[in-house]
Amino acid sequence: MSTPSSSAELTILHLGLGSFHRAHQALYLHRLHQLGDARWVIAAGNLRPDMPETMAALQAQGGAYTLETVTPQGERRYTRIESIRRVLPYQADLAPLIALAAAPATRIISFTVTEAGYYLDANDRLDWPGFPDLRADLAAVRAGQAGHTLYGALATLLRARMRQHSGPVTLLNCDNLRHNGERSRSGLLQFIEALGDTALADWVRTHTTSPNAMVDRITPRPTPDVAERVRAATGWDDRAPVMGESFIQWVIEDHFIAGRPDWARVGVELVDSVLPYEEAKIRLLNATHSCIAWAGTLAGYRHIHEGTHDPVIRKMAHDYVTDDAIPVLLPSPIDLEAYRDVVLDRFGNPAIQDTNQRVAMDGFAKIPGMIAPTIRDRLARGESIASVALLPALFLACLQRWHQGTLPYAYQDQAMDPTAAHAICDAADPVAAFTADPTLWGELASDPRLVSALRDAFSRVQSFISDHQTP
The missing domain is CATH 1.10.1040.10 (N-(1-d-carboxylethyl)-l-norvaline Dehydrogenase; domain 2)
Structure with a gap:
């Protein structure tokens, strides 16, 4: 499904504003902007108080930063990325994220967490006994507080969207997890069922999709010399640069419930099965x-x-x-x-x-x-x-x-x-x-x-x- 015909600016809310997202998904949307299609933008924030210095730098720079790429032969290139239009400050109650998630213009909620952040056992069931933070998150959401695991946070955000009748939304997993859309969706629904919120479970089944996706680009943690090279090459004292290899790939099952950017124009492979x-x-x-x-x-x-x-x-x-x-x-x-x-x-x-x-x-x-x-x-x-x-x-x-x-x-x-x-x-x-x-x-x-x-x-x-x- 391609982007809706509406001329209003549409939003991808991304959870997990780390190096990989900024070197990968944000670059694809930046490339689309460079072709003159700026109908979609990114707003991003974190579920935990991670990377405070980088987040502060991104906020001060209006979400802009430099991406350095390097080939195996050592050729370096520099791109100023401006597709992240809002950097949401961390709050324990996740209020900025909740507000964006509930906005009708938000049509995709994407996320990057580590493999271990899915809490799934060998049978793809939530491992409640093995993870105290997952049990604590369930108790917090039951008590009306914001969750901070992936599932607790998504339950919090989607409940707000449901209550404000803001329409359907795609949940886009951008992690190295096999069958990542299916498995993150299964974990989310198990979490919601454990909450006992049948209305939310029904709403998620009806008003969201979770396409599987495969992402690929090596993006090491940036070291201080990245900023030095950026300054020498561009003249910009970038406080939040990121670097990665020149290779990049993104394959997504084309199963979006509320539209998507025209990613095929910039090299994303949209397929029936990933x-x-x-x-x-x-x-x-x-x-x-x-x-x-x-x-x-x-x-x-x-x-x-x-x-x-x-x-x-x-x-x-x-x-x-x-x-x-x-x-x-x-x-x-x-x-x-x-x-x-x-x-x-x-x-x-x-x-x-x-x-x-x-x-x-x-x-x-x-x-x-x-x-x-x-x-x-x-x-x-x-x-x-x-x-x-x-x-x-x-x-x-x-x-x-x-x-x-x-x-x-x-x-x-x-x-x-x-x-x-x-x-x-x-x-x-x-x-x-x-x-x-x-x-x-x-x-x-x-x-x-x-x-x-x-x-x-x-x-x-x-x-x-x-x-x-x-x-």
Whole structure:
């Protein structure tokens, strides 16, 4: 569905004003503005008091900022992005977000959160026992307060929209979550049902859609030298620049209930099903990214490109994709071998300076979401999982370093229960304890084929670590 014929300015309300949104979705709308189509604008804010300095800078700059992109060959370009017209200040009651969500001109509510922010178990049910903040959010919304998890916030915003009769709205997920529209919608409806608000549940089912989407662009956390390069190249003392690789992709199922920008004009792929694109991206790119981050950490590297150029780590990633991931994705409309090679070329870009710390985070969400599906598919076909098993084995080795306090950076993992993780590492047989964890493996937990493959892979990882130790 294309944009409505009305000449009034229409709004995309985005939740989660981080680097990725500003280097990706905001750029696509900026490009559309550059073509003379400025019917849609972005208003954005955060659900938590995150990035206060960046938010203040964006507010002072009227939402404008500079995007630096860099090719694998080191060519840098600078674009001043002006599609974010309103930067909403954080308030604990979410009043600015609620007001925008309830406005009739708002036709899309989009969001970016981390994989762990969906609180879904292996069966895509909300994991109420595992997440006290989710239970606290439910109690807050029941009491008439604003929610601050994704589901609590969306329930708060959509309830206001329903009560003001502001019309239908599309909920657009922009995260690295398989079937992200369907799964975030399922989690939202489970949350609303737990609230006992049948009127809101009925309204959401009738007045919203949740298209699946696949997003792709590497956007590391900007370092101070980004602002220095922006100043040298443009003369602007930008206090909130962002940087990313030159590659960019956005594939969306064309299922919008209240219109959308004419994104096809600026390269967005609008399709009937995003499934083959997201499977290729999650398994060939996201899982490979984590493989390189975990292996690079163990080898003593700081940045992703360093590990990518290490021949042993590169072979781990290449073999995982070639031996185990590509075979279970065929047939595909995508040239998967070419895609693999482009991914490794992108990861080897030294100008990106993406850190292992950023990519290695949230392993307890990434293994079930990005790696276990390939293991499950291979086992269902009676095939070897030797190459893919190296990835969780690398993570277990990193987890042991976290447990020992020797990981060279602070590790963040919203889906991890620290007590359970320490218990895995303290176990007499850490591999058995690791493969028995239901958060990681679901129905595969303690499968003898998984345990055997992980034992062999973990032994190979120990040899890899020994070979990379400084003499």
